[in-house]
Amino acid sequence: MEMKYLALLGGLLTSGGFQPAVACEQADLVLHNATIYTVNDKAPRAEALAIRDGKFIYVGNEDGVKPYLCGGNDIRDLKGMAVYPGFTDSHYHLKGVGYREKELNLQGAESLAKMLQQVSAYLQAHPVAEGGWLTGRGWIEKTWPEKRFPTRQEIDEIVPDRPAFLVRADGHAGIANSLALKMAGINAAAPDPNGGEILKDASGEPTGMLVDNAMELVTRLIPEPSRADDKEAFLLATERNAALGWTQIQNAGGTWRDLELLEELRQEGRLKTRVYYALSDGAPAKRLLAEGPITDPDHMIVARAIKLYTDGALGSRGAALLADYADHHGKGLLLTDHDKIMPILIEALTKGIQIETHAIGDRANRLVLDWYQEAFNTVPPEQRKVKAPRWRIEHAQNIHPDDQQRFIDLGVIPSMQASHAIGDLHFARDRLGLERLKYAYPWKDMIKKGAVIPGGSDAPVEIGDPRIEFYAAVTRKDLNGFQAEGWHPEQALSREEALKMLTLWPAIAAFQEDVRGSIEVGKLSDLTVLTKDIMTVPEDFIMSAVTAMTVVGGHIVADPVIVMVTTPKNEQ
Incomplete structure (x- = not known):
C-alpha cells in the first residue's frame, strides 16, 4: 500500500507542486507502438492514434496517447507494425x-x-443442368506458350452439349x-456489330472469339442471375476486400438494383467497405441525371458518377489507336461517338454529376479530352452545379505526348491502374511497338506535370490486391521481377507517390479529401495495418506483407x- 501511495504521489508532484491527475480519455479504439504513415505533409509520421x-x-x-491507454478502451499494441490511411481501389467491379x-x-x-483442364475439372465438380449455361471468367493468353486465343472447337471438346461462354480477364472479349x-x-455470314468484332478463321468461319460489343450477341441469351445470387456475390467481394486491406471501393459502373443490394447489406451490417458508385451508361445514367447524386453523411455509399466507354482493351486489340496495331491491321474499336456522348456530358455538368470514361488507346484518350473540352466550353463554370467537376478518364494507358498536358489544363483526372503495366508487360510491345511504349502507362510523366493519379486494380481484370498495385507502381516489373525491353523503368514511382495512389488521391477523385484519405484528427478513421512496412522493406518483400x-x-x-491487446495499467 505504501509503495502504491508513493508512486501515486510521485506522479502528482511537479516543480510547481501538486497537479490534478490526468483523467482517462474515452476512445473506441487505440493503436500504439506502431509506424504510422499519415499522408499528411504537415505531420507525415506518428506512433499512436x-x-x-x-x-x-x-x-x-506515444507520450501523447497515454491518456487513452486506460479504462475500457479497446487498446491494441501493434508491436511496430505499419499503419496507413485506409487503402482505396479507385477502379473496381x-x-x-x-x-x-x-x-x-x-x-x-x-x-x-x-x-481447358480447369474448365473440365469445374464441370466434373459442378455439373451444368440441362439447358443451363457454363460461364466463367479470368483466362488471359498473354503468357501462354500457345501464343493465341482459344477456339470454339477446343471448348466443344469439353462442353459439347451445353452453351458455354468464357470471358477473357479484361472483360472485353470472350470465347463461345x-x-x-x-x-x-x-455464322460465317454474320456481320460485325457496331463497336464489336466476330473473329473468323482463314476459311471465314467464326473462331468463337467475340470482342467488345460482339459479346452481347451471346451474353444477352444467358439467363440473368437471381437477386439472391447477386447479393451473395457482393457479400463475397466485400468480405474479400476487407481481408486484403481495402477500405473503399470505387465501383466503375453498375445498375440501380445493384446499388439497392449494397444498401441492403449496409442496413444488415454486412457491408464492410465504403463504396463510391458510378452508374452505367443507358437507363441507370438517365435516372441519376434525373434524380441527382446520392450522398451519404456517413460516406458509406455515395453515387454521383456515370461510367462511359470509348474503346476496348489492348490485349484483345479493341483499344482505339491513332495508327494501326503493330501486330494487326486495324486501329481498334470505338464504342461511342460524339453525337451520343455530348448530350450526356452537357447535362452532367448542369446536374453536378461526375463523368468517368474508359479510354485505353491514344486515339480514345484524345477523343475523350476533345469531348470533355467541348462540354466545358459549352457549359462555363458559372452555369455548372460543380464548378470544378473532376471528370476522370479511366485507365488512360496510352497517352500521346501532345495530349498529356491537356489533362492538367482541363482538370481531368487520369485514373490509372499500376497492375495493368505488369499485366500487359508480356503483350503490349507486340501490340504497340517500341515507339508507342514510350508514352504507355506514363505515371511519372503525368505526376511531374501535376496530375493526381488515383490508383486501383480494375478487378476482376487483375487480382485486386493492394500489395500488387503498390509493388507494380514502385517497380514496374512483374511479380517475378521481370521487366521487358522498352518498359521504361523511369516511369516507376516513389513509394510516397505509390501510397498516395492508394489513399489521398482516390479521396480527391471522389471529392472526399476533406473527410478521408489521410490520418488526421477529425477525419474518418479508415486504416490499413500491415505486418511489414511496404515503405521501407526491399521490393522483393512487399508481397510478403500481410494484412x-x-x-x-x-x-x-x-x-x-x-493483434496483441494491451491491458491498461490501471486494470493490472
Missing part, C-alpha cells in the same frame, strides 16, 4: 469480383491446356462454344492477423 465515433481524435507520439469468387475462375491458368454461337445466330487489420469508420472489419 485514438478513434472515437468513427473519427480520429488523436494522432501523435464489385459484382464481377464476387462472381469470380462464386463461379468458374480461370485466373492463373499459365497455358491454354491448363485453362459452337452451341452458344448457333443460339446467337453467329493485420482493416478499420472502416473506427470498426475493425477484418483482422486476419491477431
Whole structure:
C-alpha cells in the first residue's frame, strides 16, 4: 500500500507542486507502438492514434496517447507494425469480383491446356443442368506458350452439349462454344456489330472469339442471375476486400438494383467497405441525371458518377489507336461517338454529376479530352452545379505526348491502374511497338506535370490486391521481377507517390479529401495495418506483407492477423 501511495504521489508532484491527475480519455479504439504513415505533409509520421465515433481524435507520439491507454478502451499494441490511411481501389467491379469468387475462375491458368483442364475439372465438380449455361471468367493468353486465343472447337471438346461462354480477364472479349454461337445466330455470314468484332478463321468461319460489343450477341441469351445470387456475390467481394486491406471501393459502373443490394447489406451490417458508385451508361445514367447524386453523411455509399466507354482493351486489340496495331491491321474499336456522348456530358455538368470514361488507346484518350473540352466550353463554370467537376478518364494507358498536358489544363483526372503495366508487360510491345511504349502507362510523366493519379486494380481484370498495385507502381516489373525491353523503368514511382495512389488521391477523385484519405484528427478513421512496412522493406518483400487489420469508420472489419491487446495499467 505504501509503495502504491508513493508512486501515486510521485506522479502528482511537479516543480510547481501538486497537479490534478490526468483523467482517462474515452476512445473506441487505440493503436500504439506502431509506424504510422499519415499522408499528411504537415505531420507525415506518428506512433499512436485514438478513434472515437468513427473519427480520429488523436494522432501523435506515444507520450501523447497515454491518456487513452486506460479504462475500457479497446487498446491494441501493434508491436511496430505499419499503419496507413485506409487503402482505396479507385477502379473496381464489385459484382464481377464476387462472381469470380462464386463461379468458374480461370485466373492463373499459365497455358491454354491448363485453362481447358480447369474448365473440365469445374464441370466434373459442378455439373451444368440441362439447358443451363457454363460461364466463367479470368483466362488471359498473354503468357501462354500457345501464343493465341482459344477456339470454339477446343471448348466443344469439353462442353459439347451445353452453351458455354468464357470471358477473357479484361472483360472485353470472350470465347463461345459452337452451341452458344448457333443460339446467337453467329455464322460465317454474320456481320460485325457496331463497336464489336466476330473473329473468323482463314476459311471465314467464326473462331468463337467475340470482342467488345460482339459479346452481347451471346451474353444477352444467358439467363440473368437471381437477386439472391447477386447479393451473395457482393457479400463475397466485400468480405474479400476487407481481408486484403481495402477500405473503399470505387465501383466503375453498375445498375440501380445493384446499388439497392449494397444498401441492403449496409442496413444488415454486412457491408464492410465504403463504396463510391458510378452508374452505367443507358437507363441507370438517365435516372441519376434525373434524380441527382446520392450522398451519404456517413460516406458509406455515395453515387454521383456515370461510367462511359470509348474503346476496348489492348490485349484483345479493341483499344482505339491513332495508327494501326503493330501486330494487326486495324486501329481498334470505338464504342461511342460524339453525337451520343455530348448530350450526356452537357447535362452532367448542369446536374453536378461526375463523368468517368474508359479510354485505353491514344486515339480514345484524345477523343475523350476533345469531348470533355467541348462540354466545358459549352457549359462555363458559372452555369455548372460543380464548378470544378473532376471528370476522370479511366485507365488512360496510352497517352500521346501532345495530349498529356491537356489533362492538367482541363482538370481531368487520369485514373490509372499500376497492375495493368505488369499485366500487359508480356503483350503490349507486340501490340504497340517500341515507339508507342514510350508514352504507355506514363505515371511519372503525368505526376511531374501535376496530375493526381488515383490508383486501383480494375478487378476482376487483375487480382485486386493492394500489395500488387503498390509493388507494380514502385517497380514496374512483374511479380517475378521481370521487366521487358522498352518498359521504361523511369516511369516507376516513389513509394510516397505509390501510397498516395492508394489513399489521398482516390479521396480527391471522389471529392472526399476533406473527410478521408489521410490520418488526421477529425477525419474518418479508415486504416490499413500491415505486418511489414511496404515503405521501407526491399521490393522483393512487399508481397510478403500481410494484412493485420482493416478499420472502416473506427470498426475493425477484418483482422486476419491477431493483434496483441494491451491491458491498461490501471486494470493490472
